[in-house]
Amino acid sequence: MSGMILKLGAKLQSAVCDTQIMVLTAPKTELDLRCGGVPMYVAGEDSVEGDANESLMTETLTGKRYVDADESMEFLCTKGGAGGLSLGDLPLEIKQPKALPSSD
Template sequence: MPSPRIPALRPGDQLASATGTTRVIVIRAPQEVTGPVECGGSPMVPAQDAPAAQPAGQTPDTLIGKRYVDPADTLELLCTASGTGHLTYGGKPLAVKPPKALPASD
């Protein structure tokens, strides 16, 4: 049985959690997609196809304004709406990208 085709990711794509309120924008995408982008274990869907927002009340796992990257640094996502569920790509967790150090000014 063939595996389902994973859609290509392109910078500017907007994705949303199928089970929560997390929303992201793709900043950088790999040349070859090796797995789905997931939130809380469920594949993320195009933002326009996302269900209505779930009620708030839980502590978010993804934080608005943070950038998330995969271990190979080929995928970068910008969180535009906080929500529950950790982000993964191809089964591997995404980490918060550390801020760039600014040059010292004397």
């Protein structure tokens, strides 16, 4: 499996749409993180090319947090786009916010 080790706070860019995400938590192992079925790349580094898988163009939403099934990784979508996020072929899901009362 191809992939990369993600640093906390790293910004990743989609190869097929506007989507940008930021790493909030991630295991220290190589991750095959994709958007629209195509591997994502670290913003500012060499871009990746590939054809989007139409069935994975399920869109991302700015401000939502995306996690895998056991929440071992969490990403903040800093810019929404047309592609959906997945780890290999497994789609990531939106994490439901834990509402804290507004304090300022």
